[in-house]
Amino acid sequence: MFSPIEQEFLQARFEYHFKKRTSTDAAPSSTELFPDIPQDLSTLPTRSAKGRKGVNFYALLKAFLLAPLLYVEVMVSSVHLQVIGNSDFRMVCGFDTRPSLKTFERFDQIMIENGLWEKARQLMVSYNLFHGIVGKEEQLAVDTTHVDAEATVHKMKKCSHSEPCHCPKIPTDDNVGVMRKSNTVTYIAHKISLVCGVESELPLSRSVFKGDEHDAKTLEPTLEKVTEDLPEEFLKTVQYVSADGIYQSADNQQHTKSILKAKLLAPINPRKIQDKALESCGMTKLDRYGVPHCISGHKLQLKGLDEAKEHYVWTCPVFDPKYKQEGLSCSNEQHIQCCNGAKTGRTLRIHQSMTPQIDT
Incomplete structure (x- = not known):
């Protein structure tokens, strides 16, 4: 292989040694340095012209x-x-x-x-x-990690001139940055975006970025590197790319579709969206993830999408037999107030425009 x-x-390796050898051609010969040495050296043992075996x-x-x-x-x-x-x-x-x-x-x-x-x-x-x-994969996983850098941020190489000069400034490491894991944890590091198969859990491709590169901006070059590293026959079977919520954006959805012809699966990323009151009978709020909460304090379950009316359809997690969650209860008073005692509980419609953080 x-x-x-x-x-x-x-x-x-041959070219490496040849360059080293030719760089010393200008050095004076032994006859110039030691004129008294006999010129006939045929009687002395000689080394092979091929050099020592590597x-x-x-x-x-x-x-x-x-x-x-x-x-x-x-x-x-x-x-x-x-x-x-x-x-x-x-x-x-x-x-x-x-x-x-x-x-x-x-x-x-x-x-x-x-x-x-x-x-x-x-x-x-x-x-x-x-x-x-390694078998073909239907789903790939993408995530980032970091490698500590043996360098200083923004440190420049010094030229050999003793006098002031106008030599261009060249960084000692042009791929290093400050990576902040939290308010108290900081690394001088390189960021590595790693792509693995979900079934095999083996790394298949990787891309390297500066430590301060935002995770959400690394997906496009990472997927482009995947197309360079993996054969086309393997990529044809890839249907999904799973990643953390930080990757969830319309741009990354489009990049995944155009580069791999696959779907990006990432949790809802609310970003700056906050909880807001929901003015609907029996409901209290629409949380930052786009999920409605009822007066009993339960999260409704997503039942489906009405594409014609562009509505998300939510249903009761207590009384709907198909979406019922064990351990949840609702008092009779709240049941009547919320849905007038309906057998399957409350069904709620939310227009897509109210929850842009949800990927339809």
């Missing part, structure tokens, strides 16, 4: 991919310590010797600079989907 990555890595690609790749299974943070220094300190892990990865830290640093640098980690990730997802290891 990773053979294309191996070939690209070997080519990139550490096996797959051994290094396995070390980085398997480290999380041992709860090892995927950092060069952490993975290297695990390899040299755990003989079982070293054997499973396929190392013949104990590679140096520089070997791991060079491997990770080449993989990052040539985008090979990202290609390896996409290969794994495609392989698992194609071979049925």
Whole structure:
């Protein structure tokens, strides 16, 4: 599966060493530095022009991919310590010797600079989907988390000039922001939007944002990244995208429909809407989520939608046998006052314009 990555890595590693070698061509030769050394060195042992054989690609790749299974943070220094300190892990990865830290640093640098980690990730997802290891999904779940940033917000790189200059200011990290979880909890972080299959619960795609990016604005680029990461055959089966209430908006509903041809399922987000009095017989208020409350203090149950009249139809949770909730009761006096003692209780119609927070 990773053979294309191996070939690209070997080519990139060759170019990496070639650049380092050519950058020293201007250095003086040994004859210039030491003119007394004999010119005929044929009798001395020589090293192969091919150089020393590099550490096996797959051994290094396995070390980085398997480290999380041992709860090892995927950092060069952490993975290297695990390899040299755990003989079982070293054997499973396929190392013949104990590679140096520089070997791991060079491997990770080449993989990052040539985008090979990202290609390896996409290969794994495609392989698992194609071979049925991860089944097709009807519903995807989207949520955000954060990764602490090893950076300072708005910190700029310093140029090498000793005198005042007009060099452009370049941030040390252009993807970091202040993430506020509450009034007392704040992180300097990157925001990660993760997409998982609801059935498999496995991560299928991810997008990275600044820590201060609003969650509701991350859905569109996240779904666009999904279309890049996952094959079309898999996306054809996706019917729904579930997410937190913060994502519930007309724009995000449209983005989900246009990008994945799916429906966004998210709880009602009232935003700035507050509870308000409901001037209807037997009712007390229409809460911020668009649900009517009766004089007995019960929330009515949504019975359906009258598309012709654009009405939501609500029904009694005490007397309607189809929507009855156990444990609820209504006194005879309140029953008569609310619905004149109707056998199935009160039925109430609310026009859609009164509850714009509800996604029809």
